[in-house]
Amino acid sequence: MKEKKPLEALRSQLPLLVFALLAAGIWEIGPPLAGMPHYIIPRLSDVLVALWEDRLVLLRHFGVTLWESVLGLALSALLGVLTAVWIDLSRLAERTVFPVIVASQTIPIVAISPIMVMWFGYELGSKVAVVMLFTFFPIAVNTSAGFRGADPDTGDLLRTMGASKPQLFLKWKLPSAMPGFFTGLKLGAAISVGGATLGEWLGGQSGLGMYTKRASNMLSGDAVFAGVLLLSFMGIGLFVIVWWIECMLLAHRRA
Amino acid sequence: MNVNQQALSRPSMALSVSGLAFGFPGERLLFDNLSFELRDGEFVSLLAASGLGKTTLFRLLSGLLPAERGTIRIGTDGMDIAHAARDGRIGYMPQRDGLMPWRTVLDNAAIGLELRGAPRKAARSKVLELLPSMGLAGTERKYPHELSGGMRQRVSFLRSLLGGGELLLLDEPFGALDAMTRASMQDWLLHAWEQHRKTVLFVTHDVDEALLLSDRVLVASRTPVASFRELAVALPRPRRHSLVMDPAFIELKRQLLRLYEHAEQAERNDVPESEAHPR
Numbered sequence: 001m002k003e004k005k006p007l008e009a010l011r012s013q014l015p016l017l018v019f020a021l022l023a024a025g026i027w028e029i030g031p032p033l034a035g036m037p038h039y040i041i042p043r044l045s046d047v048l049v050a051l052w053e054d055r056l057v058l059l060r061h062f063g064v065t066l067w068e069s070v071l072g073l074a075l076s077a078l079l080g081v082l083t084a085v086w087i088d089l090s091r092l093a094e095r096t097v098f099p100v101i102v103a104s105q106t107i108p109i110v111a112i113s114p115i116m117v118m119w120f121g122y123e124l125g126s127k128v129a130v131v132m133l134f135t136f137f138p139i140a141v142n143t144s145a146g147f148r149g150a151d152p153d154t155g156d157l158l159r160t161m162g163a164s165k166p167q168l169f170l171k172w173k174l175p176s177a178m179p180g181f182f183t184g185l186k187l188g189a190a191i192s193v194g195g196a197t198l199g200e201w202l203g204g205q206s207g208l209g210m211y212t213k214r215a216s217n218m219l220s221g222d223a224v225f226a227g228v229l230l231l232s233f234m235g236i237g238l239f240v241i242v243w244w245i246e247c248m249l250l251a252h253r254r255a
Numbered sequence: 256m257n258v259n260q261q262a263l264s265r266p267s268m269a270l271s272v273s274g275l276a277f278g279f280p281g282e283r284l285l286f287d288n289l290s291f292e293l294r295d296g297e298f299v300s301l302l303a304a305s306g307l308g309k310t311t312l313f314r315l316l317s318g319l320l321p322a323e324r325g326t327i328r329i330g331t332d333g334m335d336i337a338h339a340a341r342d343g344r345i346g347y348m349p350q351r352d353g354l355m356p357w358r359t360v361l362d363n364a365a366i367g368l369e370l371r372g373a374p375r376k377a378a379r380s381k382v383l384e385l386l387p388s389m390g391l392a393g394t395e396r397k398y399p400h401e402l403s404g405g406m407r408q409r410v411s412f413l414r415s416l417l418g419g420g421e422l423l424l425l426d427e428p429f430g431a432l433d434a435m436t437r438a439s440m441q442d443w444l445l446h447a448w449e450q451h452r453k454t455v456l457f458v459t460h461d462v463d464e465a466l467l468l469s470d471r472v473l474v475a476s477r478t479p480v481a482s483f484r485e486l487a488v489a490l491p492r493p494r495r496h497s498l499v500m501d502p503a504f505i506e507l508k509r510q511l512l513r514l515y516e517h518a519e520q521a522e523r524n525d526v527p528e529s530e531a532h533p534r
Contacts, residue, residue: 151353153349153351153353154353154354154355156314156317156319156347156349156353157347157349157353157414157418158366158370159318159319159340160317160318160319160340160343160345160346160347160418161343161346161347161366161367161370161371161418162340162341162342162343162370162371163370167370171355171366171369171370172355175355175357178357250357252356252357252359252398252400253356253357253398253400
């Protein structure tokens with residue numbers, strides 16, 4: 001395949017670029033025209049100014065929230081994969097644990113999050129726990145689906161070649177589940193920041209979630225939007241990093 | 256029944272099936288007291304209508320399914336199928352190639368050696384050595400999705416060849432290919448087989464394909480299969496695809512079709528066919 005030239009790549013993204021600029025423009029001049037007070041919808045330039053002026057404080061909170069998200073996501077990935085393996089290995093687990101995990105999704109996560117604060121306190125623990133509450137399910141379920149989707153023909157073939165159970169797992173099941181795992185991890189990366197934010201709302205002394213909550217209490221809209229902007233970038237950034245790792249590892253596959 | 260001269264000079268058995276019975280739970284038997292043998296180095300085709308349980312037979316012969324009754328033994332030592340499969344003595348080539356999309360051609364073909372604990376480097380160099388003779392030179396770093404259907408089947412065949420020692424079970428490997436590719440793959444298989452001379456059991460429902468490739472053709476038409484009728488194909492080797500136009504080939508085809516019809520007739524009349532057993 002031919003490499004795209006930078007200019008061509010830019011041209012293919014042109015509509016998106018125009019749209020983004022247009023949206024930014026409306027954000028900048030729209031609210032004052034519509035008579036919106038700045039504490040309801042601040043102008044884009046106000047947000048950028050707030051972002052710059054509070055940069056050191058924001059950077060510290062950014063780091064806190066990022067750490068909570070990444071730690072929670074990593075633990076979810078570990079626990080999710082172990083659960084998926086367990087479900088794959090045990091018929092009993094498949095018929096008991098799996099339905100329970102699926103059914104547990106009807107419980108509103110937001111409603112049970114305060115319990116995490118009760119159990120794990122106001123420190124890092126409760127935030128990580130809430131992030132895990134958000135991210136465990138997509139990782140466990142998608143990895144599990146990956147295991148189930150392993151091509152049975154390939155499994156049969158390896159068995160006729162005398163493959164042992166560990167060999168079947170390592171050379172057939174595990175590689176087959178990788179795309180599913182990454183689907184789950186990407187979903188998890190995108191929502192992990194939301195989990196961390198909620199965790200901070202429920203009780204915390206630092207982090208962008210706490211920052212935006214405090215700013216909104218003080219009716220400083222520009223600071224709220226600055227925090228939200230950073231949270232979005234964090235979510236997008238985590239997603240892109242996972243996506244990039246996936247591309248590196250699974251580059252040669254075709255679905 | 257006339258017996259292939261070449262097979263007679265090497266009388267050792269590669270596969271002996273006796274008294275085989277199998278049916279899925281709650282369904283009628285697919286095989287009932289079926290016995291047949293494959294001689295060492297023989298290419299035998301199994302010609303049967305769809306739904307006769309060909310794939311099931313292959314799963315039995317490769318140890319994936321346990322037989323209800325009867326024995327399946329591999330090689331001159333007569334090792335039981337369950338053990339033989341564990342030792343990797345059977346090379347099974349499934350209908351769909353089952354290539355692993357995360358492995359290159361090289362690593363897909365080497366999987367059998369790898370499973371038996373061969374060092375990766377040694378396994379790879381063994382594959383590299385064989386790739387040109389399989390018409391796969393220069394593809395070692397390619398991934399399955401970059402290959403055509405015919406190429407994928409070649410990789411699959413090479414994998415079976417390296418994975419299984421003595422007996423190759425090929426389950427309609429060319430069934431999904433278009434007619435042109437199929438013809439060239441048949442030529443290719445003839446060539447590859449003549450080089451390696453492994454014992455092959457080849458399932459197909461293509462009469463021409465069965466005759467072209469085989470030393471013997473086994474025919475079954477009705478379930479439960481209690482015996483095979485057989486036709487020896489005494490055409491000289493090496494063979495090429497153009498042989499299908501040969502009068503001798505056409506005469507054999509006529510015999511084979513007659514045999515096939517007789518098999519249907521006989522089973523309809525429920526006549527025991529003792530003469531249909533190879534032995």
